[in-house]
Amino acid sequence: MRQESGAPILIHSRKWTRLRGVPTTTDFAGRLRAAELRVTRPRVAVLSAVHEHPHADTDSIIGVVRSYLGDVSHQAVYDVLRALTTAGLLRRIQPSGSVARYESRIGDNHHHVVCRSCGTIADVDCAINTTPCLTPSDDHGFVIDEAEVVYWGTCPTCQSNADTGEKDVRV
Ligand SMILES: [Zn+2]
Ligand SMILES: [Zn+2]
Numbered sequence: 001m002r003q004e005s006g007a008p009i010l011i012h013s014r015k016w017t018r019l020r021g022v023p024t025t026t027d028f029a030g031r032l033r034a035a036e037l038r039v040t041r042p043r044v045a046v047l048s049a050v051h052e053h054p055h056a057d058t059d060s061i062i063g064v065v066r067s068y069l070g071d072v073s074h075q076a077v078y079d080v081l082r083a084l085t086t087a088g089l090l091r092r093i094q095p096s097g098s099v100a101r102y103e104s105r106i107g108d109n110h111h112h113v114v115c116r117s118c119g120t121i122a123d124v125d126c127a128i129n130t131t132p133c134l135t136p137s138d139d140h141g142f143v144i145d146e147a148e149v150v151y152w153g154t155c156p157t158c159q160s161n162a163d164t165g166e167k168d169v170r171v
Pocket of ligand 2: 054055103105110111112122123
């Protein structure tokens with residue numbers, strides 16, 4: 001026998017999720033306008049998805065965008081990711097051995113620490129705060145606009161798994 005009292009809550013929460021649509025739509029619409037891009041639901045959804053899941057890969061982003069908007073094609077999400085990256089609203093990173101990942105934290109040239117075992121990525125601020133890595137010891141006459149620093153190591157989860165002899169299983 002189904003429990004009657006559970007049903008209204010479930011319906012309510014589904015409805016709420018659907019009406020809620022894309023989180024913080026206004027803010028992202030403003031960013032698009034500031035970059036002189038037309039505000040579309042897929043663009044807002046991609047910005048929002050990347051904001052909520054920093055360093056997510058394309059497949060994960062597609063999954064999140066579909067949870068907001070329903071059916072959206074892979075190609076549409078690829079196109080939006082490319083447009084937003086070109087416009088400087090997203091930053092694309094691709095550590096060696098990883099697929100491309102995206103983040104909405106832009107403009108500060110922060111660095112990343114990557115786990116060799118499970119691929120987890122975390123942000124690392126510049127050590128001296130004001131993008132000091134853009135001042136190389138020898139610029140060879142180049143005008144430098146970006147520096148990529150990747151720290152490689154083992155994340156806390158993989159360290160403790162190694163301690164207990166468990167294998168790190170990526171899902
Ligand atoms: Zn790890
Ligand atoms: Zn980052």
